[in-house]
Amino acid sequence: MHQIELRNIALEYASTENHVTALQDVSFSVEASEFLCVVGQSGCGKTTMLNIVAGFLKPTKGEILIGGKAVTGKGLDRGVVFQDFAQLFPWRTAQRNVEFGLEMKGISKEERAEIALRFLKLVNLEKFARSYPHELSGGMQQRVAIARALAYNPAVLLMDEPFAALDALTREEMQRFLVDVWRETKKTVIYVTHNVAEAVYLADRIIVFSPHPGTVKAQVKIALPRPRDTLSVEFLNYQKEVVYHIVERK
Amino acid sequence: MRRALIPFVEAVLPFVVVGILWQAFALLGPFPPRLFPGVETIFSTFVRLVAKGILPIHALSTLLRLILAFSLAGLLGVALGIIMGRYRWAEDFFLPLTSIGNPIPGLAYAPLFVLWFGLGNLPAVLLVAFAAAFPIVLNTWTGVKAVKEIWIRAAQAMGAQDRQLFWKVVLPGALPYVLTGLRLGLARAWRVLVAVEMLTSVRLGLGWLIFGAREFLNTDVMLAGIAVIGLVGFLLEKLVFQKLEQLTLVRWGMMEA
Numbered sequence: 038m039h040q041i042e043l044r045n046i047a048l049e050y051a052s053t054e055n056h057v058t059a060l061q062d063v064s065f066s067v068e069a070s071e072f073l074c075v076v077g078q079s080g081c082g083k084t085t086m087l088n089i090v091a092g093f094l095k096p097t098k099g100e101i102l103i104g105g106k107a108v109t110g111k112g113l114d115r116g117v118v119f120q121d122f123a124q125l126f127p128w129r130t131a132q133r134n135v136e137f138g139l140e141m142k143g144i145s146k147e148e149r150a151e152i153a154l155r156f157l158k159l160v161n162l163e164k165f166a167r168s169y170p171h172e173l174s175g176g177m178q179q180r181v182a183i184a185r186a187l188a189y190n191p192a193v194l195l196m197d198e199p200f201a202a203l204d205a206l207t208r209e210e211m212q213r214f215l216v217d218v219w220r221e222t223k224k225t226v227i228y229v230t231h232n233v234a235e236a237v238y239l240a241d242r243i244i245v246f247s248p249h250p251g252t253v254k255a256q257v258k259i260a261l262p263r264p265r266d267t268l269s270v271e272f273l274n275y276q277k278e279v280v281y282h283i284v285e286r287k
Numbered sequence: 288m289r290r291a292l293i294p295f296v297e298a299v300l301p302f303v304v305v306g307i308l309w310q311a312f313a314l315l316g317p318f319p320p321r322l323f324p325g326v327e328t329i330f331s332t333f334v335r336l337v338a339k340g341i342l343p344i345h346a347l348s349t350l351l352r353l354i355l356a357f358s359l360a361g362l363l364g365v366a367l368g369i370i371m372g373r374y375r376w377a378e379d380f381f382l383p384l385t386s387i388g389n390p391i392p393g394l395a396y397a398p399l400f401v402l403w404f405g406l407g408n409l410p411a412v413l414l415v416a417f418a419a420a421f422p423i424v425l426n427t428w429t430g431v432k433a434v435k436e437i438w439i440r441a442a443q444a445m446g447a448q449d450r451q452l453f454w455k456v457v458l459p460g461a462l463p464y465v466l467t468g469l470r471l472g473l474a475r476a477w478r479v480l481v482a483v484e485m486l487t488s489v490r491l492g493l494g495w496l497i498f499g500a501r502e503f504l505n506t507d508v509m510l511a512g513i514a515v516i517g518l519v520g521f522l523l524e525k526l527v528f529q530k531l532e533q534l535t536l537v538r539w540g541m542m543e544a
Contacts, residue, residue: 091444117444124441127539128459137455138445171540189445 038105039066040225041090041193046099048085058250059085060096065244065253069192070223074240076233076279082251083229084197090227091117091195103193113142116186116224120198122178125170131157131181132166138189156184159218176207183215187222194224201230212238216263233283237275238265245282255282324507332507333514341496346515348491349480352408356415357476361469364420368427368468372461373453378428385424393418393479397486406488414483419476423468430464431457463541470528477520 046063049056060082067073075083088094090101092111100107103114116138118124125134135153144152157163160180162173170178179199186194200208212235219226230236236243240259247254257279261271306326313325320328336342370377371385396414404410434457442456484494493512500508536542 093440093443111443111446113446115444117441119437119441121437123435124437126438126441126456126459127541128462128535137442137447140455141442141446141448141451169539185441185445 039102040069040071040104041067041227042102043086043090044100044102046086046089046096046101048082048089048094049097060089061250061252063099063251063253065256067225067227069225072219072226072228072239072241074236074243075227075229075246076231076236076243077246077251077254077283078248079231080251081246081248083246085251086246087195087197087227087229091115113138113189114191115193115195116189116191118179118182118186118194118196118199120201122170122175122202124182125178125185127170130167130169131162131173134170134181135185135188137185142189152188153184156188157181159187159221160184160214174207175203176211179203179211180214183218187218187224192225194219194226196226196228198230198232199228200235201232208235213264215239220263233276233279234267237261237272237279238267243279245279247283257282321504322506324510328507329510329514333511336508336511342511342515345491345493345496345512346519348489349484349493350519352412352415352484352489352492353473353476353480356412356480357419357473359412359416360419360423360472360476363416364423364468364472365427365465367420368424368465369431369457369461371424371428372431373457381424382428385421385428389421389425393475394482394486397483401487408487408489411480411483411487411489414487415476415480418479419472422471422475423465426464426468426471427461430461430468433464434460463536466528466532466536470524473523473528474520477516477523481516 043063043065046060047058048060049058051057063082063086075086077083085094089096092108092115095109102108103112108114125131126137129137132150132153135156136149139149139152154163154166157166160183162177162180162184165173165177165181170181173181182199200211203211216239228236228239237259243257243259244253245255245257246252257275259275261269261275265272310326313320313323316323324332333342367377367381371381372378393414396417397410400410400414404413438456438460439452442452447455481492481494481497484492485498489495493516497509497512500506500512532542
């Protein structure tokens with residue numbers, strides 16, 4: 038059984054003037070503990086697809102199964118990390134941000150604090166538990182967001198270009214760090230990005246989206262051991278292959 | 288020591304200059320001292336009225352009325368603003384009303400309120416609450432509208448239901464605007480209240496103290512009363528709102544210090 042399965046997902050926006058097909062016949066699956074990256078040009082529908090899996094949007098056709106069960110709305114079986122640093126609640130400390138999902142679950146205060154601190158430790162921020170988001174750097178804020186999405190123990194982690202707004206050095210550091218966290222927590226990850234090198238560095242498998250209408254164009258399995266050497270010939274060949282799929286005409 | 292003194296001097300200087308000009312005008316100007324008392328007369332009257340407990344009792348009555356009216360305006364104003372921000376029908380219905388009502392000076396209603404509710408405390412408190420509610424409603428509504436979509440999404444992804452979303456995301460997210468609304472509302476309430484006290488014949492109150500002093504040409508009492516009004520308004524702003532903002536918005540980085 039697949040951990041996540043998308044079956045013939047389509048999303049159409051119908052307005053009076055025109056009819057836009059954002060996604061058409063999107064089908065793919067993700068195995069348990071697999072790290073899947075979705076790449077494609079802007080406007081190819083990859084973020085829309087992620088929003089559908091997260092339950093923020095309803096598809097016009099098709100269904101999504103998580104752990105074999107069809108899901109329609111949002112759920113605690115999925116954690117979401119966005120690109121925007123502003124996703125943290127500025128009125129809560131790092132720790133209280135991480136506690137939010139646990140609070141919604143009705144977990145006791147002591148237990149919440151204990152779990153939150155454990156996840157802050159996982160992202161190397163236990164010293165900043167009492168800091169407010171505006172006191173943290175962008176990279177730290179995204180780490181808090183990751184801890185927050187993991188704390189209530191969802192099986193699936195959905196990430197929408199979480200490091201795109203960071204500077205290049207911090208981004209690399211965060212990528213290494215994310216691989217560590219993923220190996221430790223064994224989550225199933227869908228990670229959307231337009232950065233091909235990032236995708237090759239992170240993913241077990243890459244799905245390439247093509248636009249107009251957004252659909253799955255190709256899949257590339259990345260058979261490289263971790264940690265990956267981003268300057269090796271194999272790494273660069275994978276990058277070439279993915280870029281080729283992106284730019285190639287139908 | 289010197290460094291600590293400079294801001295103090297800077298803060299006091301404008302008042303000293305105005306005081307000197309005032310005094311010069313009192314001595315050399317066209318008004319008799321009875322109508323334009325010197326600084327020393329105003330000051331000694333101030334001290335005398337405070338010592339006798341006259342100023343404090345009037346100020347206290349005004350403050351009590353203010354607290355009552357402002358609490359009423361705050362509760363109803365924030366509640367209505369939130370309802371308008373959350374429900375489309377409420378926005379469609381109340382927004383035109385509040386937008387038209389907001390620029391009307393509260394005092395314009397004073398004669399009506401006196402006719403409806405008689406003289407004394409009731410019309411004063413109701414009118415002040417009514418006038419102060421407008422900026423509170425409008426700012427709270429704006430605040431609810433301005434809550435970031437991404438907070439809502441993040442909270443929903445973490446399983447927040449409508450109720451939790453409201454208390455734990457919408458309300459704190461709208462707080463910067465709500466506080467601004469309350470601050471504007473309080474300033475408006477304070478101004479309207481002093482004027483209303485002159486019109487509704489309350490027995491005690493700074494407005495009434497000033498208005499009553501007119502009968503006996505007690506200009507020094509009027510000016511002492513005016514000084515207290517300025518002082519109390521200033522302290523409310525500094526002690527209540529700045530403290531509140533320091534504890535919340537500034538600490539959360541939602542507002543510059």
